[in-house]
Amino acid sequence: MIQTTTVGNYPKLSSTKGDVNIRKMLHRFDKGEIAAAELTAAYDQVTARVLREQREAGIDLPTDGQIRWDDLVTPLAARLDGFHSGGLLRWFDNNVYYRRPRVTGTVRWREAIMAADHAKAAREFGGPVKAVLPAPFSFAQLCEDQHYRSMETLMAYLVSVLRSETEALIRAGARHIQFDEPCLPKLPEYGVAAIAALNQVIAGQSAEFWLCFYFGDISGLVPALREFRGQVIAVDCVSQPRNLDITLNLDSAHNRCFGIIEARNIKLERPEQVRAQLERISGRHPDAYVSPSCGLEFLPHRDALAKLSLLGSAVRAFRGGQ
Amino acid sequence: MLETTSVGSFPKPDYLQKARTAFAAGKLPYAQLHELELQATRETIRLQEDLGIDILVHGEMERGDMTTYFAEKLVGMGISDLVRSYGNRYYRKPIVAGELQRPQPMTVEMFKYAQSLTSRPVKGMLTGPYTMCDWSFNTHYETRREVVLAFARLLHEEVRDLEAAGAKYIQIDEPAISTRPEELEIAIEAMGIVTQGINAMTISHICYGDFKSIYPRLLDLPVDQLDLEFANSGYSNLDVFRKPKFTKRIAFGVLDIHSHRIESVDEIVAGIRKGLEVFDPELMWIDPDCGLKTRTTAESEAKLRNMVEAVEVVKAGHGLK
Numbered sequence: 001m002i003q004t005t006t007v008g009n010y011p012k013l014s015s016t017k018g019d020v021n022i023r024k025m026l027h028r029f030d031k032g033e034i035a036a037a038e039l040t041a042a043y044d045q046v047t048a049r050v051l052r053e054q055r056e057a058g059i060d061l062p063t064d065g066q067i068r069w070d071d072l073v074t075p076l077a078a079r080l081d082g083f084h085s086g087g088l089l090r091w092f093d094n095n096v097y098y099r100r101p102r103v104t105g106t107v108r109w110r111e112a113i114m115a116a117d118h119a120k121a122a123r124e125f126g127g128p129v130k131a132v133l134p135a136p137f138s139f140a141q142l143c144e145d146q147h148y149r150s151m152e153t154l155m156a157y158l159v160s161v162l163r164s165e166t167e168a169l170i171r172a173g174a175r176h177i178q179f180d181e182p183c184l185p186k187l188p189e190y191g192v193a194a195i196a197a198l199n200q201v202i203a204g205q206s207a208e209f210w211l212c213f214y215f216g217d218i219s220g221l222v223p224a225l226r227e228f229r230g231q232v233i234a235v236d237c238v239s240q241p242r243n244l245d246i247t248l249n250l251d252s253a254h255n256r257c258f259g260i261i262e263a264r265n266i267k268l269e270r271p272e273q274v275r276a277q278l279e280r281i282s283g284r285h286p287d288a289y290v291s292p293s294c295g296l297e298f299l300p301h302r303d304a305l306a307k308l309s310l311l312g313s314a315v316r317a318f319r320g321g322q
Numbered sequence: 323m324l325e326t327t328s329v330g331s332f333p334k335p336d337y338l339q340k341a342r343t344a345f346a347a348g349k350l351p352y353a354q355l356h357e358l359e360l361q362a363t364r365e366t367i368r369l370q371e372d373l374g375i376d377i378l379v380h381g382e383m384e385r386g387d388m389t390t391y392f393a394e395k396l397v398g399m400g401i402s403d404l405v406r407s408y409g410n411r412y413y414r415k416p417i418v419a420g421e422l423q424r425p426q427p428m429t430v431e432m433f434k435y436a437q438s439l440t441s442r443p444v445k446g447m448l449t450g451p452y453t454m455c456d457w458s459f460n461t462h463y464e465t466r467r468e469v470v471l472a473f474a475r476l477l478h479e480e481v482r483d484l485e486a487a488g489a490k491y492i493q494i495d496e497p498a499i500s501t502r503p504e505e506l507e508i509a510i511e512a513m514g515i516v517t518q519g520i521n522a523m524t525i526s527h528i529c530y531g532d533f534k535s536i537y538p539r540l541l542d543l544p545v546d547q548l549d550l551e552f553a554n555s556g557y558s559n560l561d562v563f564r565k566p567k568f569t570k571r572i573a574f575g576v577l578d579i580h581s582h583r584i585e586s587v588d589e590i591v592a593g594i595r596k597g598l599e600v601f602d603p604e605l606m607w608i609d610p611d612c613g614l615k616t617r618t619t620a621e622s623e624a625k626l627r628n629m630v631e632a633v634e635v636v637k638a639g640h641g642l643k
Binding site for chain 1: 402403404405406407408409410412415417456457459460461498500501502530531532554555556578580
């Protein structure tokens with residue numbers, strides 16, 4: 001049966017009056033007007049709303065919306081040894097920016113970073129929630145390495161910290177862990193090394209591991225993808241429409257997730273267009289996941305909600321008609 | 323030679339921030355808001371004159387966001403709810419929802435007002451067609467190229483009107499231009515439409531992107547000067563422009579506008595000297611990395627004051643004065 005999921009982030013601000021406004025809470029925290037505990041409570045409330053909205057939209061496997069995260073790498077780097085905050089850089093081809101972490105010393109894992117929040121989100125949802133981490137190659141690419149000055153060496157250290165973080169997540173109950181690899185489609189020559197590094201992160205660990213691509217063309221990665229030792233390959237099929245065929249025809253035993261709802265433009269897909277894609281996908285992969293093309297935070301809240309509702313209702317109708 | 327300038331926006335004073343909030347809530351008439359915008363513009367011009375800046379900006383007191391402002395003026399556009407741009411900063415993203423039209427000039431009145439306050443040149447200030455497209459949702463046109471070129475035709479009319487109003491320098495910002503290197507040709511084609519037949523000196527500001535991916539093709543952008551950020555990256559992106567030789571005028575960013583820290587005169591001097599290894603001083607202006615609207619007025623003033631002093635030090639040291 002076709003399942004629905006989300007990819008990662010979700011709009012932090014609600015369009016519904018009366019919902020917690022995390023933007024204002026952060027401003028108040030910065031000015032010293034509220035304590036850390038109040039900010040934590042606000043984050044929890046927003047995360048609960050995000051999970052509730054995904055449930056109501058019919059999402060089978062949600063993420064926690066990464067409400068505490070500015071981007072995919074900075075929140076991890078901030079709590080690892082060896083990193084300092086760097087300059088602002090554009091986040092791929094989006095009008096969104098991130099502070100590029102600077103590697104300035106030996107990279108070490110100190111403590112579980114996401115585990116407690118993940119467990120809280122799963123309790124809140126009352127079922128599995130997918131945890132999201134950067135894969136080692138993209139993590140390395142998204143940093144400025146002033147210490148090792150070797151991508152291979154930095155990646156080896158990141159494999160170690162991501163392995164520790166993955167273990168901590170699994171101890172906290174995580175059963176679905178997604179590794180995002182947005183840098184790899186543009187650098188397919190690193191495909192074999194990147195997937196080997198990710199395989200080291202997950203080796204011997206027990207969970208459903210996902211490898212997730214967005215913003216790029218995966219055609220150069222096809223042979224390397226077969227080597228992924230995890231279970232699910234997730235692909236943005238909107239930024240590069242031909243990714244849909246490539247993912248459908250990928251010669252491997254992986255389950256797959258098709259990102260078929262445009263998460264970077266508010267124009268809403270027509271239901272019949274979504275249904276046609278579901279028919280194609282389920283014809284080849286009846287247990288596949290479908291999702292938005294990437295995290296939903298590029299959209300205003302009400303538009304993100306409309307996209308999710310469209311996805312959820314299209315899949316419900318499709319399942320009902322099967 | 324080493325003229326000083328600013329990129330565009332200045333911080334809005336508290337009284338204007340409050341007035342904008344009150345106006346948005348329907349509690350203040352536009353006429354009163356506009357009076358305060360003019361007051362803040364006067365203060366911004368005076369501040370730049372006092373600091374000894376050579377080429378002034380009007381400070382964009384009437385603008386919230388650099389794309390949303392134009393979206394509010396053009397027919398065929400709407401405005402979305404808030405989306406996050408970075409950290410805890412959000413903006414209302416424009417929507418291209420219909421055929422784009424410019425019912426009237428969008429920036430000329432404010433330019434004329436700012437220029438009337440000073441004998442120094444004030445830059446006309448626009449957001450470029452590629453960035454307007456890239457930073458908008460599109461629910462109307464079939465292709466991105468169609469959107470970009472539609473913006474370009476309207477912005478050409480605006481540039482023509484600014485020139486007719488006396489603008490000697492017209493800046494058409496394209497911070498999004500490195501976003502998709504494969505679309506650089508569209509951005510170049512569009513800028514060609516915008517600047518066609520214009521005699522004023524044209525400038526394009528670009529920041530926080532991957533210059534490496536678009537250089538040297540970027541030199542084909544039909545403007546006279548490129549205004550680029552360098553301080554934010556610790557001048558590491560300077561290497562990109564060493565070869566092949568940079569053939570345009572350059573405005574060289576030496577102040578990290580995303581940092582509260584006030585760069586020292588010595589630090590800025592060192593930065594300018596790094597720039598002089600690559601760029602011809604005759605063709606070089608000095609300015610902050612980007613608009614100053616995220617800094618406080620006090621931070622902006624302190625940063626600019628040190629920048630002007632640093633330029634004097636460099637000029638004296640190089641016998642340029």
